[in-house]
Amino acid sequence: RRVLDALADRGADIRRLTPADGPADGADLDRDALADRIRRAAAEEPVHGVLSLLALDERAHPDHPAVPTGLLRTGVLVQALGDAGLDAPLWCATTGAVSTAASEPVGSAAQAQIWGLGRVVALEHPERWGGLLDLPATLDERAADRLAGVLGGHGDGHEDQLAIRTAGILARRIAHAESTPATGAPWRPRGTVLVTGGTGALGAHVARWLVDNGAEQVVLTSRRGPDAPGADQLTAELTEKGAQVTVVACDVTDRDAVAGLLTRIRDAHPHHPLTAVVHTAGAGQFAPLAETTPADVADVVAAKVAGAAHLDALLGDTELDAFVLFSSIAGVWGSG
Known part of the structure; x- marks a missing residue:
């Protein structure tokens, strides 16, 4: 709720879609039904962006208990957006899914899976991809300003893997790991x-x-x-x-x-x-x-x-x- 209020306070016109019914009956994974709801929510008006908070639901899905509900719903959302003909950029929000410093361990292995899925979406559906955005546990005013800025297109349009932290908006990079001298004897399998x-x-x-x-x-x-x-x-x-x-x-x-x-x-x-x-x-x-x-x-x-x-x-x-x-x-x- 804090995210929605923060965006509304900063001028966003929000059309809210919640998952259909509960996951117990599988209706939340109905691709056709979700596409229809998206069409009706858009109401033939321009849509400039889609923000998904589905990843925050870490519960095991009743039909597929090995998988977080948020992961399955996000996959269906990507498909339904295409079915509905909506190519507005999709941003998938998480919290605790990535680490930005050695002192900050990953807080949610379930939400981290969205970052793997998001890389696939980026390659297969660039026409409707915005990016991945990891939010702080507490969205204060400064963090809310940064969130609105990213979603409003005021950042670097080439960055699609971002984390909002006290230090600012951080972008993900693959870097060479520093070489460290080996300590002790190398592992040798035994037994x-x-x-x-x-x-x-x-x-x-x-x-x-x-x-x-x-x-x-x-x-x-x-x-x-x-x-x-x-x-x-x-x-x-x-x-x-x-x-x-x-x-x-x-x-x-x-x-x-x-x-x-x-x-x-x-x-x-x-x-x-x-x-x-x-x-x-x-x-x-x-x-x-x-x-x-x-x-x-x-x-x-x-x-x-x-x-x-x-x-x-x-x-x-x-x-x-x-x-x-x-x-x-x-x-x-x-x-x-």
Whole structure:
């Protein structure tokens, strides 16, 4: 409400659209219905911009519990704007989704996912893209002035990844990381190492590296397990290198299945405890955003994000040498 009041006080003519009904019945993800509501709200008058606050809803969606409601609704909004023929720039607001200093950790992993989605929208639909805008937790008068300035087009039109902070309006950049001298001995895998998605191309590459660098036992998981294409050949290759290899079928989106897997690893390898986890599991999505359904988004997020969350929660205080998460570079510069 503070955002809307601040913009209205600064002269904005606001047409407010709230999500249809509740998420429980799926009406909030009805693309056609939302497009129709957008047409009616525009009322055939010029629309100069669209500000989405949908990302602020971090609740799990009832139909797709692995995915934040705000993420799914934002994807549907992008599609509905196109269906409604509205090419006004869309700005997606978040809070706590990005870090602007070492002293400021990311506050919301759920909202950070919008920044990955936004990079895809920017590439696939530049005609109706404004940008990503991370707001401070408290929108004071100075921050409100800056917000209005960005939305009013008074900033640099080439910047589409911004954060409003006390220091001003900050723009995102990719920069070379500073080289720091290595301290201590480099990590060498030992004991038992779990690789999710271990029979896929990326997981197999990781498994080979682990065995070549000292892992005595590797547990490779995938949804199909031993029936996955190439699983037999990979097992034979790693065994020939001297490792003990176990290939297991496990859906990492299923918390109970992951819990059972970890229990079996502990029971089967009492003398070689689990020392590291490499989470490479994921589901690819190769359709353009305009053809991607909420269920498609949920499949991708569940495999990568929910799988990581399950592993983190279930391992608890287990002492590990390494807990490695793989993700896509598309979250940084988009894919389209």
